Amino acid sequence: MVSKTEETQLNRLENQVDNGGGGAWEYLCLVRKLKVRRSEKVLKYGLSILNDPKKRSALGPEEWTLYEQLAIAAMDCQCLDVAKDCIKVLHKKFPESKRVGRLDCMLLEAKGSWAEAEKAYSSLLEDNPLDQVIHKRRVAMAKAQGNISVAIEWLNKYLEIFMADHDAWRELADIYLSLQMYKQAAFCYEELLLSHPTVPLYHLTYADVSVY
Known part of the structure; x- marks a missing residue:
């Protein structure tokens, strides 16, 4: 989960790049670090770097990371030709x-x-x-x-296989709740409470679903 401080930092950097103040690569790195999806911006800034031979060569090995990031963003934006081109480059480098x-x-x-x-x-x-x-x-x-x-x-x-993945337990719980399968959702929150007993939200949600 992205903190308020991290979101503020990301938005500030995004505004800086949008206004011509530079920092496109730093923005793309922060998007990856925070694991957020801002696909339109990633597509725009990523292409601006890859289409500039000087900027692209300055990336060194990180060039391939950008190709991967750009491919995913392009798919999100349904720019499938761009995604296909990026994947083709990566296949050539890593067959x-x-x-x-x-x-x-x-x-x-x-x-x-x-x-x-x-x-x-x-x-x-x-x-x-x-x-x-x-x-x-x-x-x-x-x-x-x-x-x-x-x-x-x-x-x-x-x-x-991956019992410690709390995001997956939450996702499964949300699906069960959407289907009004409260007993199954409660089980998911029991698993979450075992691994994260100090998270108040889990206690509150578990209490809510357990009454059904």
Whole structure:
């Protein structure tokens, strides 16, 4: 979760870049660090750097990080040609990379090729069953299709492996609450309370759902 101070810092830097004060790369780094999605800005600032040979070469190895960040932002914005070009560059640099392979799957998602994306994700999971990103992408894909029962199934399977992921427990609890499955939601909050007993929100929500 992004703190108020971090959000203020990000907004200040964004305004600075928008007003021509520089700092585009610093902004992109902060977006990655805070794990927030400001895809339109990332797309705009990222392209401004990559399209400038001098700025791009100054990045050194971080150039490839930017290509990945830009590919994801482009998919969010449905600029699929840009995403495809970024992924192509990354494949050329890292031909055997599973990480780049995940981007291929995400591009299939962005195109709405759900069956192909699922097949590709399953193939990657065969090589690395502990890839958290792929597990979460499958959940997101099921939710995007409105297939909530499958999303629940994937989340439960994910949590069998990664029981300490409190974000996933909260996500599962929210789904159960949206379906008025209070007993199941209460179980999720019990798990959250075991690992985070000092978070007041978890106690309050657990008390609310436990009465049903």
